Amino acid sequence: MSRPMRQEVADWASDFDLADPEYNSRAFEIWESLRTRCPLAHSSRYGGMWLPLTFEMVRDIAYDTTRFTSRSAVVSNLPSEFPEPIGNAPPITSDPPFHSEARRLLLPAFAPKRVKKEEQGIRQLCRDTLGELGEIIPGETVVDVARQYAAVIPTRVISRMLGFPAADHALLLGFVRDALEAIDLPADEMAARRDRLDDYLDRQIEEHRRHPRDDLTSFIMGAQIFDQPLTPQHVRGSIALLLLAGIDTTWSVLGSSIAHLASHADDRNRLVTRPELMPAAVEEFLRAFAPVTAARIVKQGHDFHGSRLQEEEWVLLPFGAANRDPKAFHEAHHVVIDRKVNRHLAFGIGIHRCIGSHLARLELRVALEEFLASFSAFELVGSPAWSSGQIRGPRSLRIRILAS
Ligand code: HEM
Numbered sequence: 517m518s519r520p521m522r523q524e525v526a527d528w529a530s531d532f533d534l535a536d537p538e539y540n541s542r543a544f545e546i547w548e549s550l551r552t553r554c555p556l557a558h559s560s561r562y563g564g565m566w567l568p569l570t571f572e573m574v575r576d577i578a579y580d581t582t583r584f585t586s587r588s589a590v591v592s593n594l595p596s597e598f599p600e601p602i603g604n605a606p607p608i609t610s611d612p613p614f615h616s617e618a619r620r621l622l623l624p625a626f627a628p629k630r631v632k633k634e635e636q637g638i639r640q641l642c643r644d645t646l647g648e649l650g651e652i653i654p655g656e657t658v659v660d661v662a663r664q665y666a667a668v669i670p671t672r673v674i675s676r677m678l679g680f681p682a683a684d685h686a687l688l689l690g691f692v693r694d695a696l697e698a699i700d701l702p703a704d705e706m707a708a709r710r711d712r713l714d715d716y717l718d719r720q721i722e723e724h725r726r727h728p729r730d731d732l733t734s735f736i737m738g739a740q741i742f743d744q745p746l747t748p749q750h751v752r753g754s755i756a757l758l759l760l761a762g763i764d765t766t767w768s769v770l771g772s773s774i775a776h777l778a779s780h781a782d783d784r785n786r787l788v789t790r791p792e793l794m795p796a797a798v799e800e801f802l803r804a805f806a807p808v809t810a811a812r813i814v815k816q817g818h819d820f821h822g823s824r825l826q827e828e829e830w831v832l833l834p835f836g837a838a839n840r841d842p843k844a845f846h847e848a849h850h851v852v853i854d855r856k857v858n859r860h861l862a863f864g865i866g867i868h869r870c871i872g873s874h875l876a877r878l879e880l881r882v883a884l885e886e887f888l889a890s891f892s893a894f895e896l897v898g899s900p901a902w903s904s905g906q907i908r909g910p911r912s913l914r915i916r917i918l919a920s
Contacts, residue, residue, distance in 0.1 A: 585600050674758060815827065863876075
């Protein structure tokens with residue numbers, strides 16, 4: 517189905533649209549101009565939404581679970597059928613007090629010690645994926661790293677952890693894009709896409725019911741909340757969350773990091789010759805290229821930094837814009853790969869702070885280490901094609917390998 521005719525954005529301060537093809541590709545420039553002009557932009561699209569641009573505002577909203585609900589994680593024209601405090605994908609769509617229990621049951625699966633065990637497997641997977649790029653002729657071969665590497669690693673990692681068939685990777689990437697990028701389609705088309713994901717997950721859950729095993733899907737199916745088994749909707753919603761949250765985000769940061777290294781030979785050479793800088797560099801890539809804009813809904817109308825927020829309006833949390841606020845970070849617009857103090861918001865802040873941060877950091881570090889071990893020099897070919905919607909990252913990124 518085709519998208520409805522898009523209404524062009526008249527002014528980013530009063531009519532912004534995160535589904536506009538310009539939005540993610542020009543995000544840094546748009547955020548900077550809005551931060552100095554407003555710094556709380558408004559748009560009447562999607563029933564009304566606000567975009568705060570400073571670190572302070574983003575943090576304050578993320579901490580405030582009384583006046584804002586997380587009931588719908590993705591902005592759309594389709595109202596959520598799932599009420600507070602649970603939502604359709606616990607815990608990200610849940611509010612207190614349900615949220616803490618829904619979150620607690622997932623934590624052991626993503627604890628640092630548990631995640632560390634994945635390192636060898638992830639490294640092998642990166643090597644296999646690099647091997648699948650085929651023959652590389654330095655100076656000639658052009659690779660689409662967004663599609664052929666950055667998308668593949670997190671998809672393979674999370675689908676293996678969930679115990680989903682390896683043959684389904686393309687299907688899973690399609691689900692991710694349907695759920696997170698297609699926010700401005702007609703409501704019936706969006707509902708059909710959501711049903712396709714639900715059907716797929718139901719089949720995986722049924723297969724795990726018949727053959728339980730040591731993976732995340734069986735773990736969630738066997739979990740309890742308030743001493744009761746989870747409802748089927750909770751099981752499916754949490755599995756959907758891990759699938760969606762684990763892929764698009766890591767894909768985006770990995771792609772943006774490789775794009776940076778392709779156009780900044782100094783940083784690339786430093787990381788090739790001093791690999792011990794990689795953990796700090798990963799933190800800086802997370803700060804500078806933080807991909808997530810989370811969403812909240814206003815519970816009751818109230819005044820916020822001089823503006824009247826109306827009940828049921830969306831409020832966005834662009835963590836990437838907060839991370840580039842010059843009041844919060846020295847040299848906020850520069851990538852400083854050995855930045856000493858780096859309290860960025862890439863993983864959010866407050867009760868919903870990312871559960872998968874240890875896994876994401878591990879994937880990013882290992883994937884970049886293996887990429888640089890294979891290719892020590894590469895350059896951009898043309899401009900990247902960017903995602904649309906709340907997760908910002910390159911979806912096509914062509915680079916020419918110069919040295920392997
Ligand atoms: C670079 C990669 C990642 C980034 C930048 C990222 C970012 C975020 C952010 C900003 C939030 C907070 C959303 C909010 O405030 O509403 C969040 C929540 C969450 N993330 Fe991640 N994430 C990443 C990778 C992962 C991975 C790999 C997983 C697991 C497979 C994961 C699972 C989750 C879950 C379950 C939540 C919800 C936590 C809660 O509501 O209590 N994330 N993530």
